[in-house]
Amino acid sequence: MTDHELIWRIAGGSGDGIASTSQNFAKALMRSGLHVFTHRHYPSRIRGGHTYTEIRAAADPVKSRGDGYNFLLALGDSFARNPQQEAYYGNEEIKPLSENLDELREGGVIVYDSGLLDASEIEDFEARVEENNWHVFDPDLRSLAREHGREVMRNTAGVGVTCAIAGIDLEWIEDLMTDAMPEKILEPNIEILHEAYEMVQEEYDVEAPDVAVPEGEHDEEQVLLSGSDSIAYGALDEGCRFIAGYPMTPWTEVFTIMSQNLPEVGGISEQVEDEIAAAALAIGASHAGVKAMSGSSGGGFALMSEPLGLAEMTETPVVLIEAMRAGPSTGMPTKPEQGDLEHVLYTSQGDSNRVVFAPGTVDEAYDQARKAFQIAYEYQIPAIVLYDQKLGGELTNVPASHYDREPNPSLGSTLTEAELEDAEHEGGKFARFQYDPDNDEGVSPRSIPGQKGGRFLATGNEHMPEGHISEDPDNRVYQMNRRMRKLEAIREELDSQEKSHQTQYGPEDAEYGIMTFGSNQGTVEEAVDRLNEAGHSVKALGVSDLMPYPENEVSEFLESVDKCLVVEMNASAQFRGLTQKELGQYGEKLSSLLKYNGNPFEPAEIVEGFEVNIVEGGDLPHTRTKFVPAAGD
Amino acid sequence: MSAFSAIGEEREIDRDEFTPGLEPQPTWCPGCGDFGVLKALKQAMPEVGRTPDETLLVTGIGCSGKLNSYFESYGFHTIHGRSLPIARAAKLANPGIEVIAAGGDGDGYGIGGNHFIHTARENHDMTYIVFNNEIFGLTKGQTSPTSPKGHKSKTQPHGSAKEPLRPLSMSLNAGASYIARTAAVNPNQAKEILKEAMEHDGFAHIDFLTQCPTWNKDARQYVPYIDVNDSDEYDFDVHDRAEAAEMMRETESALHEGKVLTGRYYVDEDRPSYQHEKQALGEMPETPLAERYFDDDYEWERSYDSFLAKHK
Known part of the structure; x- marks a missing residue:
């Protein structure tokens, strides 16, 4: 567990403003000099349902969600329709508090809105608080917000309380609110922020918890972006001025960003009747001389299968985006998974002839989206950027200079x-x-x-x-x-690229390897750090090039280790299968750690998976992750 | 200067220019109505004043999809049912080119029906020719969306239980702004209608009766035909939606009683095309997007300058 970090979780119902509040708070922490990383958890519904966003902030770079968290702000689901224990989905109103307790670290802080939530409805709440040495703050945020503004502003009250307990200067929050809020609501929000801050300082012992925001400093200007932002900006900088799409979570984010920005740069966005049309429009626009893209998530991408094959056969350049979510079928629409790898590699009749990149981080998403366009237009081939709800939605700070690049509007292999x-x-x-x-x-x-x-x-x-x-x-x-x-x-x-799309991490001469693809990269790297600190000898390889497969780099990596654990978010070890198929060997060297419960890996789960299975040869004590041994083991 | 010098070029155009230099032997059967479409289209082009280099003919799958194999222009022979989304995007990318889409009744009214409805609804400035032979020809005679009720085929051995689709009525309801029906056996009318359709600024839909002498002998040759605009028997205003709707319904019903009615059914010259609607909203540039990629002086916008500030 990393010390000196704040992992703040704000929980409420969908529609309670969790996303915007957490985004502003993350940006304020970034501006104060910290590195930040967010993790979103939300249901597939418009109003209500248990949702949270976690912000991890530290003085050193953070590249993954943490193991659990240490500060809960439970606002309560103000849209809960059936607050009954015996209801099918349980008492929804209390969930922002009750559902989050299992992952709260020892000594952590709980702030809950007593204006909406009654902790006594939770079984053994007092006992658990005592056992885990949690510090509980129960201000009536709802009343405070109502008194000075409107009820929805209890988010701001919660942020004020957080700042008082974690020792965050209100100036950072105020600055950000001034930038982000329309004047009409700014004043009451600032008032509520201060009221809440002072109220908690007066009525509670804010010094009691050992949870404080660290101090940090950036050596260059930072920007807070998600993987979806990065993909969209990569496309725009590569001269993409046409997008066609149909809404589907989580791909909708890229589609929305592009649709909002394209008119500003004289581009065209088309929301069309279905994903077959969407892919076909991108092909039609590209055929007529425009750099074009489309995309979807699993189900919509399935509809794009035939147009994708048409682009291969007619050699029409096109870039498609696939934002994976848990399948099969409608699956779990807002939950991350990496189960569409084989789908994206092989869908459409005939021999597949396409390029697939799966960026591992927010900055790689920009670089590889650009590379996808360059390759697509140079080689007249469809290029696909494969990512997931995790990378698409996570916000992190990246040096602004990373995006300070020249545009490349070239149509590639096109004659005048x-x-x-x-x-x-x-x-x-x-x-x-x-x-x-x-x-x-x-x-x-x-x-x-x-x-x-x-x-x-x-x-x-x-x-x-x-x-x-x-x-x-x-x-x-x-x-x-x-x-x-x-x-x-x-x-x-x-x-022959100067900077490979694959990322090696850890000591070169390590005994063991951990390999992954796409968005798990940062989490695997954090696990590698911890394993080495614990005395193991481990290095990691994060793979982004999935077609064509980077045979040389992966072979070299696998040759250099005794055993390798392949980490991926699906149930059938698709990436491990691809690796064995492409390299024709290593079946006895590769074992798998799989997770497909709807939540991304925490670093500790990889550490545990490695120690229990690779080192000790035992069994995992739970079902959150699954180990599949190497051939012959 | 345009990177596409064929667009808008003023010169004499000969209909022979639309015959490929190396012409593949047609895969169409002798007596096929598809020849009539090809001939009428070749005749209409010079009159519209568009050359092969500035024309994009996008087709679907089926016998009709082969149209651009025998017609000289830029061509895109796509996949079953998807000619319209490809064609309309090409038009958005470069409104200077003449875009024609073509396919059969299965292609346009069956598998591609959703695209048909939405392309008509959006009123893209293009011409859509549906080769309607009331049958699946290339796959050897199965019942199609326009086959009459009771039509027997290998896949409907007891006869189709379905009412045939009404293409003209569907087109009107979806939003097409020029709707006509013509027949391969009437090349002069077909040529005139094709010309009007291409000159029309909006989505022009032509239901083109093309006899299939091999698989749909019931339909005979779609003769004798009556031009509803010329006949004293029929009196309606093509600019009046309600009158057009009634005439369309009568025409669709009459076909299955052996009476072939053709002509222009609906013309709406006031409705702006999709391009104009989109440009009015500021969502489409005034200069064709495709030109920009060949313009060395264009200063390409960067995300760093345009969008990054909000992330700081």
């Missing part, structure tokens, strides 16, 4: 009219799909409708160089080989 004059033509048509055996990259540049002399036929059928449909066996093999060759060229390009 002047270049088309010299290009090869066949019977009046431009030979857009040429198979020159000396062309190692396999790319045949394209023309754009409206260009003089660029006419060709794009078709989902197998086709000749100028596009005419053909089932000639030789042409089939030439065209197929050429298209598949592009993946090898992309693999080489990715291999």
Whole structure:
């Protein structure tokens, strides 16, 4: 457990303003010089239901949620419809307090709104408080908010109480509220903030808990962004000016950010009838000469299968985003999982011919979204950014300079009219799909409708160089080989990048490895730190390139360790399976630690999974995670 | 200067320009109505004044989907039912090009029905030709969304229990602003209707009766046909939605009693096209987006300058 950190959890019902309050609070802590990282937990409903956001703040960089947390602000679900213990979903009103107690650390702080919640309704509350040495504060935030403004402002009262207990200067909060709130509500909120702060100092012993916000300082300007923000900004900086989509959690975030920003930069956003149309529109826009994207989550992405194959066959550049959530089917719409890996790699008929990146962190999300566009347009191939509710929704501080880059609006392998004059033509048509055996990259540049002399036929059928449909066996093999060759060229390009998409972490000569893909990267790295501190010898590899698979880097990593634990959020060990398929070996070296209960890994679960299974060869004492041993074990 | 010099070029256009230099042998059966569409389209193009280089013909799957194999222009032969979303995005990306979408009745009214409704609703400035032969031809004669009730096929051995879909009425309700029905056996009317459809600023839907001599002998040749705009028997105003609706319903019912009615059914010149609606909201640039990627002087916006401040 990391000392000197504040992990603040604000809990209430959906619609209680948990998200905006926590976002402002996280930003205030960032501005005060701290590193922050948030974790969201929310239900699939508009109003009510147990929801919380956790903010972890420390002087040193934080890259994961923590193990449990140490400060609870329970506002109560003001939208609870059936506050009965015997109701199907239990007493919803009390859940922001009752549901969060299991993960509260010893010595932690509980602040709950006694205007809405009655702690005596919770079984053994007093006994648990005593046993865990929790410090309980029970101000009536609702009354305080009503007195000075409106009831919804009890969030602000809760923040005021938090600041008094954790020793946070109100100035940071006030500054932020001034930036974020319209004038009309600013004044009562500031009043409530101060009232709550003073009231708690007068009526409670705020010095009693050993929970205080640390002090820190940034050496350069920071910005607070989510993975969704980063993907959207990456797309915009790569010259993407067209998006088509259909709402689906959690992909909606990227779609919303793009839709709000595109008109400002002269771009177009289209919300359409379904995801088949969404992907088809992106393909149509790209075909007509615009950098375009679409995306969805699992169910909507399933509908994109056929257009995706069309983009592969017609070699139309397009970027698709897939925000995974727990499946199968509708699954758990607001909960993270990594169960769509195989779906994204292989969906659509025929041999798949696409690029898939799964960024591990918020800053990687920007870099890899940009790379996805660059590859898609250079190699005329669909590129997919695969992420999940966890990366999409988590906010963290990133140096602002990371985004201070030059735009790249290039359409990639596209000819101008002047270049088309010299290009090869066949019977009046431009030979857009040429198979020159000396062309190692396999790319045949394209023309754009409206260009003089660029006419060709794009078709989902197998086709000749100028596009005419053909089932000639030789042409089939030439065209197929050429298209598949592009993946090898992309693999080489990715291999030779100055900064690999894969992230190695920990001592190079470590005995054991932990491997993961996508959003678990930061959590795995924190687990590696702790394992090494505890005397183990462990290093990590976070993989982002899933197609083409980074054979060399992964082989090297696996060759260098005795055993490797593969950490992923699904039930069938899809990433481990992919690794074995791509490398053709290591079945006896790879074991799996899986989690698919709807919550992302905590670092301690990986530490425990490693110690219990790899070191001791025992069994996990619970069902939150699942261990699958290596072949032969 | 435009990166697309074919767009808006003023010159004489010969209909032969729309015949491919290397013309693949048609996969259509002798006597197929699809030849009539191809011929009428080739005739209409020079009259509209658009050249092959500035035309994008987007097709679906089926015999009709092969139209752009035999028609010289930029072509996109897509997947079953999805020609419309691809076509309308191309038009948004570059409104300067002439966009025509085409497909069969299964493609447009069945598998792609949702796209049909929404493209009509949005009123994109494009022409949509539906080859309506009341049958699935390429897959060998199964009952289609427009096949008459009782139609027997290998997949409906006891006859279809379903009422046929009413394409004109559906189009009107969905929001198309130009709706016509023509027939392959009437190339002159077809050419005129195609020309009007392309010149119309909005979504123009043509239900094109194309006889299938192989799989739908019941429909014969869609002859004799009556042009409802020319006939003394029919009197309605194509600008009047209620009168148009009534005429459409009568036309759809008459077809299954062997009476082939054709002509323009509805024309709304006042409704702005989707592009204009979107531009009025500030959600679409005035200069075609596709031009920007070829404009070396364009200063591309950066997230860092435009959007990062709110994250500080």
